[in-house]
Amino acid sequence: MSLPKILSVDDSRTMRMMVKRAFRDFQCELFEAADGAEGLAAAIANKPDLIVLDYNMPVMDGVTMLRNMRENAELKRTPVIMLSAEDSNEIISTVARLGVRDYIIKPFEDENLLSKVTRIITLERKPETDQPPVV
Amino acid sequence: MMISSQLPVSLADTVELALKEIFSKQLKLSLVPAIASDEIPDLKVFHASVSITGERVKASVLLQISEAFAAKATKILIGCDGEGAEIEDATGELCNMISGRIKSELTTAGFPGVLGTPTITFGSRIDLRDTIGSELSRAEWVCGTDHINIQMLIHTQP
Numbered sequence: 001m002s003l004p005k006i007l008s009v010d011d012s013r014t015m016r017m018m019v020k021r022a023f024r025d026f027q028c029e030l031f032e033a034a035d036g037a038e039g040l041a042a043a044i045a046n047k048p049d050l051i052v053l054d055y056n057m058p059v060m061d062g063v064t065m066l067r068n069m070r071e072n073a074e075l076k077r078t079p080v081i082m083l084s085a086e087d088s089n090e091i092i093s094t095v096a097r098l099g100v101r102d103y104i105i106k107p108f109e110d111e112n113l114l115s116k117v118t119r120i121i122t123l124e125r126k127p128e129t130d131q132p133p134v135v
Numbered sequence: 136m137m138i139s140s141q142l143p144v145s146l147a148d149t150v151e152l153a154l155k156e157i158f159s160k161q162l163k164l165s166l167v168p169a170i171a172s173d174e175i176p177d178l179k180v181f182h183a184s185v186s187i188t189g190e191r192v193k194a195s196v197l198l199q200i201s202e203a204f205a206a207k208a209t210k211i212l213i214g215c216d217g218e219g220a221e222i223e224d225a226t227g228e229l230c231n232m233i234s235g236r237i238k239s240e241l242t243t244a245g246f247p248g249v250l251g252t253p254t255i256t257f258g259s260r261i262d263l264r265d266t267i268g269s270e271l272s273r274a275e276w277v278c279g280t281d282h283i284n285i286q287m288l289i290h291t292q293p
Contacts, residue, residue, distance in 0.1 A: 011252070014225040017213035024214075056250055085235025085250060088242055106232045107161035 004121045007031045007048040009039035009065065010083070011057040015106075019052055019083070022110035026117070036060025040068050043075050050120055052113070053100075055084040055091060063091070066098045079120045083108060144244050146272040150196075150287050153236035158278065161232060162211050166283065169275035175260075175282055181205045181223065182256045183230035187238050187289075189248030194289040196237060198230040199260055204281035227253030237287065246291055263288045 006028050008019040016032045023030055031046050033039035037060040043051060051069075055062040062082065069075040082095055085106045092103055102116045158164045169175075180199045187194040200208070202222075209217035209225035217225060231253050238250055265271035269290040276283040 012224055012228045012231070013221060014209070014212055014228040017221075021214040056252065058252060085231050085238075087235065087239050088247060088249075090247075106235060107157055109160070 001125065003027055003029050004050065004125060005029045005031065005046055005048040006117065007033065007039065007042055007046065007051045009033045009036065009042075009051060009057070009062070010054040011035055012054070015054065015083070019113070022113050023117075026114060028121075036062060036065030036068075039065050043069060043078065044072070047074065048078060049124060050117060051078060051080045052083050052117070053080050055082060055086045055095075063094055063098070066095060066100065070098055079124060081113075081116055081120070083113070144240060146270055146287060146289060147274065149237055149240045150272050150274060150285055152240070153233045154274075154276065154283070154285055156236055157229065157232045161229075162208055164211075164278050166276040166278050169277045169282060175275065175284075176201070178202070179258055180260050180284075181226045182258070182261060183226045183253050184255075185227075185230050185234035185253050186251035187234060187241065187248040188251065189241075189246060191293070192241060192246040192248045192289065192291050194237075194241070194248070194287060195263070196230060196234040197261075197263060197284075197286040197288075198226070198233060199284040199286075200226060200229075201281055202257075204278065204283070207281070223255045223257075227255045233285070260284065262286070266290075 008016050010016050011034050020030060031042050033042045035057045053062045069078060079101045082100050082103045087105045101120055104113060155166055158166050178201045180201055183198045185196050205222045205226045208229060209222045212225050234250055238248055263271060263286045269288055271288050273286045
């Protein structure tokens with residue numbers, strides 16, 4: 001099975017480097033984008049298995065990127081974890097309606113991010129041999 | 136019903152809580168309040184500022200840290216030595232996280248808003264000035280040998 005592809009979308013280079021550091025021992029291909037527009041283009045080009053997405057970004061924010069993804073046949077089911085300093089109920093409800101799997105509020109612990117990513121990747125990429133036999 | 140424009144929480148406490156939480160959780164560093172006899176070094180500093188804007192609130196959070204501390208914080212955050220732009224970005228992200236925590240407290244207190252993107256400059260230390268109808272919190276902390284200055288100016292309305 002190929003390595004899982006993860007896309008990190010955040011306008012802060014620091015946050016992208018923190019995410020990269022968190023994944024240092026996790027076998028994956030990590031892609032980066034600095035805003036929602038870049039993120040959408042990277043998602044279309046790379047078909048990631050999971051996206052770690054910020055909310056507050058210039059050019060295109062995380063919610064707009066999500067809405068665009070959900071209208072794209074190839075990306076509408078891509079799992080997304082939000083990683084943001086924004087924690088308002090309104091925003092969390094909005095992204096939940098757009099199918100976001102989890103929401104991590106900054107500051108974050110590497111272990112917390114990794115455990116959520118691992119759980120989603122494991123569920124999404126379950127090998128066919130683990131599937132119940134078709135009777 | 137009369138709607139108050141007064142914050143039901145102490146601004147100083149809110150800022151302190153946010154600052155300490157980000158320092159302890161993200162940087163694994165502890166802070167102590169600077170005492171009057173602590174001499175503030177006359178250094179050029181990074182100023183990182185983030186706005187919080189809502190229908191009933193306009194606020195600005197200003198974090199001022201020395202170049203040396205900014206480099207130290209950057210190394211902790213990204214796991215390696217940072218260079219100019221990386222140190223600026225990390226300083227902005229630090230202020231963004233602190234502001235996010237403050238925004239959360241303001242929302243709970245009935246003053247919801249949205250965060251602006253951080254702006255970062257470098258130069259001599261500055262002091263925010265309060266104006267009529269605004270409230271100012273200014274606090275000095277020490278982390279090891281480094282001074283951390285945080286100021287918040289807020290204007291609320293009913």
